[in-house]
Every structure is written in structure tokens, then in C-alpha cells.
Amino acid sequence: MRNLLHDVAERSARYLESMDERRVGPAPEAVAGLARLDEPLPDGPSDPGQVLDLLDRVVTPATVAFAGPRFFGFVAGGSLPAALAANWLAGAWDQNSVYWSVTPAPSMLEYVALRWMVELFGLPPSCAAAFVTGATVANFTALAAARHAVLARAGWNVEADGLYGAPPITVVVGAEVHPSVSKSLGMLGLGRNRVVTVPADAQGRMRPDALPRLAGPTLICTQVGNVNTGASDAVAEVCARARPAGAWVHVDGAFGLWAKAAPARAPLVRGIEEADSWATDAHKWLNVPFDSGLAFVRDGEALRAAMSVTAEYLPPSGERRNPGEYTPELSRRARGAEVWAALKQLGRRGLAELVEGNCRLAKRFADRLSAAGYEILNDVVLNQVLVSFGPPATTNRVIAELQRDGTCWCGGTVWQGKTAMRISVSSWATTEHDVDRSVEVMVRLARAAGVS
Numbered sequence: 454m455r456n457l458l459h460d461v462a463e464r465s466a467r468y469l470e471s472m473d474e475r476r477v478g479p480a481p482e483a484v485a486g487l488a489r490l491d492e493p494l495p496d497g498p499s500d501p502g503q504v505l506d507l508l509d510r511v512v513t514p515a516t517v518a519f520a521g522p523r524f525f526g527f528v529a530g531g532s533l534p535a536a537l538a539a540n541w542l543a544g545a546w547d548q549n550s551v552y553w554s555v556t557p558a559p560s561m562l563e564y565v566a567l568r569w570m571v572e573l574f575g576l577p578p579s580c581a582a583a584f585v586t587g588a589t590v591a592n593f594t595a596l597a598a599a600r601h602a603v604l605a606r607a608g609w610n611v612e613a614d615g616l617y618g619a620p621p622i623t624v625v626v627g628a629e630v631h632p633s634v635s636k637s638l639g640m641l642g643l644g645r646n647r648v649v650t651v652p653a654d655a656q657g658r659m660r661p662d663a664l665p666r667l668a669g670p671t672l673i674c675t676q677v678g679n680v681n682t683g684a685s686d687a688v689a690e691v692c693a694r695a696r697p698a699g700a701w702v703h704v705d706g707a708f709g710l711w712a713k714a715a716p717a718r719a720p721l722v723r724g725i726e727e728a729d730s731w732a733t734d735a736h737k738w739l740n741v742p743f744d745s746g747l748a749f750v751r752d753g754e755a756l757r758a759a760m761s762v763t764a765e766y767l768p769p770s771g772e773r774r775n776p777g778e779y780t781p782e783l784s785r786r787a788r789g790a791e792v793w794a795a796l797k798q799l800g801r802r803g804l805a806e807l808v809e810g811n812c813r814l815a816k817r818f819a820d821r822l823s824a825a826g827y828e829i830l831n832d833v834v835l836n837q838v839l840v841s842f843g844p845p846a847t848t849n850r851v852i853a854e855l856q857r858d859g860t861c862w863c864g865g866t867v868w869q870g871k872t873a874m875r876i877s878v879s880s881w882a883t884t885e886h887d888v889d890r891s892v893e894v895m896v897r898l899a900r901a902a903g904v905s
């Protein structure tokens with residue numbers, strides 16, 4: 454085991470040290486090489502060292518450099534050194550992080566990290582949280598708590614009796630709702646389409662003046678950090694409308710919630726603390742390894758009611774927080790270790806600098822591309838940039854050529870009818886030099902695409 458772990462450490466270090474120079478997207482030959490893995494189930498055992506060697510030789514070259522400084526395709530972050538190290542150590546621990554009485558170590562890490570994040574985001578100190586796999590499951594988890602609470606107030610126990618014959622819930626979303634919220638609503642039996650959709654403005658923000666009249670069990674899904682523009686709904690105004698009607702306000706802040714940690718950006722997400730539940734990712738702006746998301750719920754009992762299970766063979770609730778009483782999963786890895794380690798490495802100031810620095814780099818992208826004559830389609834207020842290189846076919850050609858070139862990686866989108874390339878800056882490793890190097894290639898390819 455010791456030799457194997459030394460070997461994997463050496464290979465991982467070599468991989469990470471190659472980030473600056475390796476292609477961001479894998480070469481087609483490396484992807485084709487993955488076919489080597491497609492063999493019949495082996496009859497007998499293999500030497501672990503050889504298993505690792507095969508993995509490294511065949512799979513490593515076909516990976517995408519999410520861990521490097523020039524992956525701008527999604528808000529994906531990288532892995533901070535302490536977070537990656539914690540991930541390795543937690544892998545060695547192999548803890549099932551469910552009950553304090555069984556695995557106190559990962560339970561304590563979650564407890565402390567939760568307390569720190571509640572403080573960073575300015576959420577109610579008593580709120581409960583679930584450490585889950587990502588913002589999709591965080592949205593699902595928080596909305597399950599919301600469903601519980603609004604129906605309980607109407608005298609209905611949804612966990613016991615399901616939705617058959619339950620009082621109807623009005624679900625309000627913005628026109629730019631993220632599909633993960635719609636999916637969560639579907640998984641909860643509330644329907645992806647059975648929603649009241651509030652129109653959005655040019656940046657994708659829900660228009661609070663267009664909210665419907667609110668009455669009866671109601672759930673309003675807001676968003677901070679639009680996946681295209683980075684814009685945030687006016688959560689304070691939505692909450693002011695929701696409160697007198699007793700409506701539950703949920704905030705999907707997969708990456709936008711972290712704006713709260715950077716004093717200069719915090720005003721963009723003003724009022725989030727007035728909501729009832731929040732979903733975010735740690736694998737995006739906190740830069741921990743995949744997969745790591747967080748759901749926070751003001752009414753912790755609603756979350757526990759939606760998620761906890763009991764059985765004779767399982768430990769009962771105790772005085773200490775049991776992580777697994779708040780999550781859809783029962784068995785789960787110690788993902789709190791990475792969240793704790795990232796927060797411990799950065800501290801309040803380091804996190805603020807990470808978020809603020811990424812926002813500055815996004816602005817640098819926008820300024821340079823704009824100066825080169827290309828249209829920026831969004832107000833660059835956070836870490837997102839939408840750029841058009843001209844007609845849709847030209848923009849799509851630039852994106853395809855950029856991915857082929859390998860210097861950096863960006864994807865495409867269509868923003869309010871316009872085809873655009875989407876740039877997300879969210880890695881701790883990205884520097885001004887990475888932005889300039891990427892812009893240079895984008896402009897060269899755009900000029901070539903524009904004339905061909």
C-alpha cells in the first residue's frame with residue numbers, strides 16, 4: 454500500500470505540474486485511446502500497481518484540465534491544495550459520514566464548516582445544512598424541506614401521505630430558472646412545468662414587479678448568479694413580497710452565493726439572508742474537488758422531517774448533529790473534510806480575494822475582447838462573460854476552433870436569442886497571464902473565422 458500511495462502521489466504531482474502547458478481539452482488521439490479500457494471483465498485479480506499504471510497511462514491523457522488555470526467552460530473551480538490533500542486523506546479514512554456516535558470525526562468537520570459558512574453568508578445561525586453532491590441535489594434537498602413546511606402549515610404531512618389529495622402548492626420561478634431547479638421540482642412531484650413563470654430583465658433577473666398575487670402554500674425560487682450572465686435576482690424585494698403571504702423563498706446560489714464572501718460583490722446578493730433556504734456548490738467557487746454541494750435551511754426541523762429516517766439498527770438522534778439526518782443519502786463520504794480544509798486554507802480574507810480576483814479577471818476578459826471589437830452581451834458584474842464574435846455560425850466556429858486549439862476551453866450558449874461564447878472564471882489558479890494568453894488565441898481565431 455505504501456509504495457502504491459507514493460506512486461500515486463508522484464503521478465498526481467506530475468499531472469498537476471503539467472497544467473500550465475498541457476492542452477485543456479484532451480487530444481482526439483487520447484480520447485480514442487480510452488477504447489483500450491473496453492475489455493471483457495477480467496477473470497482474475499491484477500496487481501494494484503499495474504492497475505494504477507494503466508489508469509495513468511491511458512486515462513490521464515484523456516482528462517480535461519479542470520484543475521488548471523484556463524478551463525473557462527463551466528463554473529467549475531479547481532482544487533485548492535488543502536482541499537485536494539483533505540480529499541486524499543478522507544479517501545484513506547473511508548468514513549461513512551452519517552452519525553456522530555459512529556463517525557465523530559467527519560461529523561465534527563461538517564459541524565465546524567457549516568458554522569463558518571453560515572457566518573460567511575450571513576445566514577441565520579440556527580439554520581441547518583446538508584452536505585450533498587452538488588447544487589442540483591442541494592436545490593432538491595432544500596425544496597424538499599420547503600415542500601414539507603408549506604404543506605405542514607396547511608395541515609398536510611407530505612412525507613407520510615405523499616402528494617395525493619394534498620393542498621396545491623403554487624411554485625413561482627423566474628424565466629431564467631436553472632434547469633436543476635426545474636428538475637428538482639419534477640423529482641419532488643411538484644412538476645417541472647406546473648409553475649408560474651415571472652418574466653426576467655435583460656440580465657436574466659426575475660422582475661419582482663411581475664410577481665403574481667401570492668396566497669396559499671407558495672414556494673418562490675429565486676436565483677443569485679445566473680449561469681450565463683452572473684446576474685442575481687433582487688432577493689430582498691422578493692422576500693418583502695413573500696413574507697406577508699407566508700410564502701417560502703428559496704435561493705439557488707450555486708456559485709452566486711459566494712459573492713457574499715467578497716465585500717465589494719456582496720451588494721449584488723443583498724437580502725439573501727432573508728430567504729428560507731439556499732443551495733450552493735463548494736466544487737464551484739470554493740475550489741474543492743467534485744462532488745460537493747450544500748443546502749441550507751432556516752427551519753432545520755423542516756429539513757430533518759424531509760430527510761431523516763429511523764430503523765432499529767440505526768443510532769437514534771442525539772445531542773450532536775448527525776450529518777445524515779439532513780441529506781437524501783444515508784451512506785456518504787466525508788465531503789465536509791474538503792470544505793473545512795478549503796475554508797481553513799483561505800480564511801475569510803483568502804476567500805474574498807479568490808472571489809474578487811476571479812471577478813476582476815472576468816472583467817479583464819470582457820475589456821480585452823471588447824477592445825478587439827467583439828460584442829460583450831452581459832453586464833460583467835461577477836465572473837461570467839458572454840461574447841459574440843458575429844453571426845452565430847462565426848461564434849460557433851470560434852468555439853470549435855478554440856476547443857481544438859487547446860490553450861483554453863470555453864463552451865457556447867444562446868443568450869436571449871443571441872449565440873455567444875461563455876467564459877466562466879472560477880479557479881484559484883487563474884492569473885492575468887492566463888487571461889491574456891487566452892484572449893490572444895480567441896482574437897486570432899475570431900479574426901480567421903470572420904474572414905473565412
Ligand SMILES: Cc1ncc(COP(=O)(O)O)c(C=O)c1O
Nearest residue numbers: 587588589631633680705707734
Ligand atoms: C445557478 C445554478 N444552479 C444549479 C446548478 C447545478 O449545479 P451542479 O452541476 O453542481 O449540480 C448550476 C450549475 O452550473 C447553476 O449555475
